[in-house]
Amino acid sequence: MxxxxxxxxxxxxxxxxxxxxxxxxxxxxxxxxxxxxxxxxxxxxxxxxxxxxxxxxxxxxxxxxxxxxxxxxxxxxxxxxxxxxxxxxxxxxxxxxxxxxxxxAEMRVALFGAGNVGRELAGLLAPLPWQLLWFDSREDAFPDAPGSDRQQRRRIMPGTGGEPDMASAVAGLPSGCHALVMTQDHGEDRAIVDALLKRGDCASIGLIGSRSKWASFRRRLQDAGHDDAALKQVRCPIGVAGAHGKRPYEIALAVTAELLTFKPADAHPDRRGVAPETLRAAFHPVAPGPQKQRA
Structure with missing residues (x-):
């Protein structure tokens, strides 16, 4: 030990x-x-x-x-x-x-993409007690500045055909993570979403982009064998409802706020920790009262 x-x-x-x-x-x-x-x-x-x-x-x-x-x-x-x-x-x-x-970690987030939004998002998540698994297929994609101890940066390595091996990257994710897909390439995005849906155990799947992008992806993913129930797991566009702004930092803020809505709520917010009566009994035991005399 x-x-x-x-x-x-x-x-x-x-x-x-x-x-x-x-x-x-x-x-x-x-x-x-x-x-x-x-x-x-x-x-x-x-x-x-x-x-x-x-x-x-x-x-x-x-x-x-x-x-x-x-x-x-x-x-x-x-x-x-x-x-x-x-x-x-x-x-x-x-x-x-x-x-x-x-x-x-309170939550585990798998972030695919180290572009402008991905970098802003990683910075926003760094102070939170969440684990960030951060992926990109480009050799020089990640910023030089060190991340937090909870950030794991991984390059998606090429497979046998020379293309990025998305399936292997997704296969190594922990069960129950929240996946966010925002790479620099639509083909990579689609391959990642396909692999995530095949796993079937993500807590949530978010895809950056417009409704027209998702309509195109949806048709191809249906052709790949995913049914409507599976496709409903994917959110596109991403970000908390009602948020506006197209700057990378604004999008990252909206996505972070959306992730906070997925965080499990306290089951008993009014009673946390050791029960007060347990502490009183442990540290301030009640002295026995006087014994009654029998007649």
Whole structure:
């Protein structure tokens, strides 16, 4: 297990990369315990960073965090560890651990095209906790300036016939991503949309262009075997409804706003994190009242 990073260095790196992880913090102790309140460690599916004191108690914290991450959970939860009971350690104390779960990127966006709009869009998405997979078939298409840690820039390499291998680029996308198609070539755009529809597991597909462009694409995609239900997945033109402007930055703003409408809403916006009654019971237990005397 990797303990090379102190918890705050690992947390900073994992947050910037939008990778799934958990921050475990000792928030309350009683009796003899391995570490003091405030001790922290960071846990991922492959590594741990720093320590809460070792032993079976720490292994149980790691297991609880990894189980939650494997289920895609996010938010906070409070775990109680009686060291002599649940954890089987001889020190016999009691530890409350707060797990802060980060499921990774809130959204994954596959952007095909590093032209004027694509560059503006990549800049707008960079501060958001989203993962951007950015593709272009041209060798010198991407800007020289470095992107964020969540941006992955990939050139679409030529296939056996010398043309860009769109099918292979699309095949490597994660399931459930939001795809945006805006290359410099209509033939490439159509090949990408065709490959995306054949996958059938994108959260959304957006194609830059006019309604007449989509009418032309639609006929050819129908000829390629895609039915009406599949073709309804494609949005063209793209951008939030009611937005006007043809400048690259204006189009990128409208597309970013549209993507925000696809972001999942909070299931319970009025109750987030550890329930207040759980915290009160953990840190301010109610003292038992006086016992009534039997007559």
């Amino acid at each position: 990797n303990r090379s990073d102190v918890w705050h260095s690992a947390l900073d790196r994992l947050q910037r990369e939008a990778r799934p992880h958990a921050l475990a913090s000792v928030v309350g102790v009683a009796g003899s315990t391995p570490r003091e309140p405030g001790a922290k460690m960071v846990i991922t599916g492959e590594a741990i960073h720093d320590t809460l004191g070792g032993g079976n108690f720490e292994l149980q914290v790691i297991e609880a965090a990894r189980d939650a991450l494997a289920r895609g959970e996010s938010g906070t939860r409070l775990e109680a560890f009686p060291l002599g009971g649940r954890s089987g350690q001889c020190c016999g104390g009691y530890v409350h651990v707060l797990l802060e779960l980060y499921a990774g």
